[in-house]
Amino acid sequence: MEDFEHELARMMRDTQANTPFEDQHRQRLQAGVRARRRARTVWMATGSALTIAGLGVGLEVLPSASAQGGPTIPHHQPTSTTAPVPIPTRTCTTAPVPIPTHTSTTVPVPIPTRTCTTAPAPIPTHTSTTK
Numbered sequence: 001m002e003d004f005e006h007e008l009a010r011m012m013r014d015t016q017a018n019t020p021f022e023d024q025h026r027q028r029l030q031a032g033v034r035a036r037r038r039a040r041t042v043w044m045a046t047g048s049a050l051t052i053a054g055l056g057v058g059l060e061v062l063p064s065a066s067a068q069g070g071p072t073i074p075h076h077q078p079t080s081t082t083a084p085v086p087i088p089t090r091t092c093t094t095a096p097v098p099i100p101t102h103t104s105t106t107v108p109v110p111i112p113t114r115t116c117t118t119a120p121a122p123i124p125t126h127t128s129t130t131k
Contacts, residue, residue, distance in 0.1 A: 005033055092116040 008029060012021060094114045
């Protein structure tokens with residue numbers, strides 16, 4: 001209890017007081033004390049609810065933040081050694097195009113053609129070892 005409430009309770013119980021409180025004043029003072037207690041209870045409950053909500057949000061954010069860092073326990077995964085993959089060879093030839101002697105908008109201009117062939121790459125051999 002606060003000092004105000006202690007003093008008020010002492011004054012209300014004090015039998016040696018010169019002028020005791022009248023019933024209407026006593027009821028009004030007791031209603032004020034009850035209102036202050038209710039307000040304090042609501043204030044504390046709101047603070048507790050906000051604290052719990054903040055902790056809940058923090059615990060939701062914390063696992064996702066640590067998950068972005070990767071696993072903390074090393075996992076044994078098979079390692080493989082392979083030869084470098086050969087790149088297929090590609091040969092291209094361009095056919096020459098004759099240059100037109102006169103220009104006209106009705107005569108189509110030939111487009112140079114390019115032909116390419118790709119030789120298949122050999123299949124690499126694969127060896128794997130597990131740790």
